[in-house]
Amino acid sequence: MEPATLLPLGVSFDAFASLGFWLGVGVIAGTFTIFALGLQLNVGFTGIFNFGQAGFMAIGAYSMAILVTEEGVNFWLSLPIAIAITMVFGLIVGLPSLRLRTDYLAIATLAASEAIRLTTLNARELTNGSQGIFGFDTEFDDLSESIESLLISVGWSDPETLFPLFMIVWIVALLLTFGLWRLQKTPWGRVLRALREDEDAARALGKNAFAYKLQSLVMASALGAIAGFFLALNLKFVVPDEFLPNFTFIGFAILILGGLANYWGVAVGAIIFQTIFEGLRFLELPITEVQVSALRYILLGLVLIGLMAFRPQGLFGKREEMVLGE
Amino acid sequence: MSSAAALAHGSGASSIAPIFQAEGVVKKFGGINAVNEATMQVADGSITALIGPNGAGKTTFFNVITGFYRADGGTATFEGRRVLGRPPYLIARMGMVRTFQITKALARMSVLDNMLLAAPHQPGESLSGVLLRPGASRRREREVASKAEELLEVFNLTKLTDQYAGTLSGGQRKLLELSRALMAEPRFLLLDEPMAGINPTLGRRLLDHMQRLRSEDGVTFLFIEHDMEVVMNHSDRVVVMAQGTVIADGEPHEIRSDQKVIDAYLGGGSPDDGAESSSAATPRSHGEGGRVTERPR
Structure with a gap:
């Protein structure tokens, strides 16, 4: 392919002009948004360091895939069941670990997440191991196709196949963002913020800190499950490698980018992150593709370091909250 | 004994x-x-x-x-x-x-939010209350807000109502904590x-x-x-x-x-x-210094 514009660095901007690129970025960014909303609820608004979000995502995606392919459950019905299963797991992880101090909680949730991933890798009878599970999305494909034909009927001659998924993931992401934003403004949300500030003060004022933290974690696990559905629908299969702790770390990067304690910043952070991350693939350097993909992580790290140094509150966080938090 | x-x-x-x-x-x-x-x-x-x-x-x-x-x-x-x-x-x-x-x-919350938090019997503090009784939650919130304003008035904190509690001085925090406790x-x-x-x-x-x-x-x-x-x-x-x-x-x-x-x-x-x-009948009141033995965990 002959790049139309060549900068000194060797970046081709061709890809940025294609709708396919943006839909690809958009679907993943939407998935990350839903995923990181859970982290925002936990970290930004409750002060609990959940490093196990990728594990909850795995439970959601695998529950859905197994229910559909093994148990013959209807795809749409499998979604609420998979969310419920994931919430039970959130409860199981939270009950023993939420009494721990912040840093130990982070380790405990990370360990739980890895335990889940290693189970999906090794419980082959249930999960098909590293081969993964396919063929759970026929009902979704039907919906996708009827949306496509609807688009054709309104005059889009050749709609992108990814467009329906893109549309649905963002409708869900924005609805969830709106819902959480509203919830944060209620007295319930105020108790969560009080826990983030000082748990003992909240307890001394009659708030059952543990119950609220548990609710926060269980809700985040449900958001993880929903993100898992979209991840699975985008890939069209589920494999254990998709649920590495890296996914959680990227979620945290998005949180920092968008700004802590701001739900709307999550979507913006996710879009910027994914655009940079995908866009960096088009760096044309005299190195191999594997090296380029490693370089992406290095550059991402540099961006995060720069952000921490010059704008620690992220794009939408409040500077004064950052200062007062110290 | x-x-x-x-x-x-x-x-x-x-x-x-x-x-x-x-x-x-x-x-x-x-x-x-x-x-x-x-x-x-x-x-x-x-x-x-x-x-x-x-x-x-x-x-x-x-x-x-x-x-x-x-x-x-x-x-x-x-x-x-x-x-x-x-x-x-x-x-x-x-x-x-x-x-x-x-x-x-509660540093990253406003002085008013510090006060409102402490009030008991707020149906909006439970998820079921948020969803099923939004009206009762808002009513309680208004009730409590006027009480909070009265108390802030008593302790000279009125002009700080919308400030982050973290920006208050040590003495003001002490007063805020007391008025917050009274809200409970x-x-x-x-x-x-x-x-x-x-x-x-x-x-x-x-x-x-x-x-x-x-x-x-x-x-x-x-x-x-x-x-x-x-x-x-x-x-x-x-x-x-x-x-x-x-x-x-x-x-x-x-x-x-x-x-x-x-x-x-x-x-x-x-x-x-x-x-x-040092002093006999009236030990002086002193600042925060030197009292490490009784700090709660």
Whole structure:
């Protein structure tokens, strides 16, 4: 392919002009948004360091895939069941670990997440191991196709196949963002913020800190499950490698980018992150593709370091909250 | 037992029903008994001071009876109901509300949110209430907001209503914490050094407000204080702790002349407690420095 514009660095901007690129970025960014909303609820608004979000995502995606392919459950019905299963797991992880101090909680949730991933890798009878599970999305494909034909009927001659998924993931992401934003403004949300500030003060004022933290974690696990559905629908299969702790770390990067304690910043952070991350693939350097993909992580790290140094509150966080938090 | 003797020695207390009673309360840290069989009672509607040298176990005692520390022995009842073994939030909901020696302002929340948070009976604090009773939640919020404004007025915090609590000065935080505790509708208020760091004028106002709450709403107070002028002039009863146990309990004038108290606190002081031993009858109130022994976890 002959790049139309060549900068000194060797970046081709061709890809940025294609709708396919943006839909690809958009679907993943939407998935990350839903995923990181859970982290925002936990970290930004409750002060609990959940490093196990990728594990909850795995439970959601695998529950859905197994229910559909093994148990013959209807795809749409499998979604609420998979969310419920994931919430039970959130409860199981939270009950023993939420009494721990912040840093130990982070380790405990990370360990739980890895335990889940290693189970999906090794419980082959249930999960098909590293081969993964396919063929759970026929009902979704039907919906996708009827949306496509609807688009054709309104005059889009050749709609992108990814467009329906893109549309649905963002409708869900924005609805969830709106819902959480509203919830944060209620007295319930105020108790969560009080826990983030000082748990003992909240307890001394009659708030059952543990119950609220548990609710926060269980809700985040449900958001993880929903993100898992979209991840699975985008890939069209589920494999254990998709649920590495890296996914959680990227979620945290998005949180920092968008700004802590701001739900709307999550979507913006996710879009910027994914655009940079995908866009960096088009760096044309005299190195191999594997090296380029490693370089992406290095550059991402540099961006995060720069952000921490010059704008620690992220794009939408409040500077004064950052200062007062110290 | 010396504490029992001290109780018997105190006059008048038995004539008024106690709102709070503690008996033989023990709290151990490793091999040390930070609270060692502390026994006391607080008369209903009284303003009771809890005094004693640093390391006497006053704050630890507070932490035990409000559920923040698990007791290693003894019993405590509030309005006849057991408190030891209950979690802090349930004790607070019973009407027994505390403040902390080191103030706990909720820094990244507004002063108003600090106040509103403390109000009980808010249906919007549960998810089911948020979804099913939004109207009741908003009504309660309005009710509580006007009460919060009144209290902020009393403590000169009105102009700070919308500021982050974290921007307040030490003294303002102390006042905020007290008014926040009052929002929780306490019947028994436990204050850990409420006067520390507050200027005399506001301190005066705080004491007046305590008197008014006691006479108008029947609120009972137990407060830890080092300023002997405040203790002697503004409390009905004084409980003295030393080395984890209650060594005396009586009216201020009785305490002033109690030989045990003079030896342990007002007069000589223990050799390891130099700061307190300087002045005789009125140990000065002092700042936050040097008090590392009683910090809650």
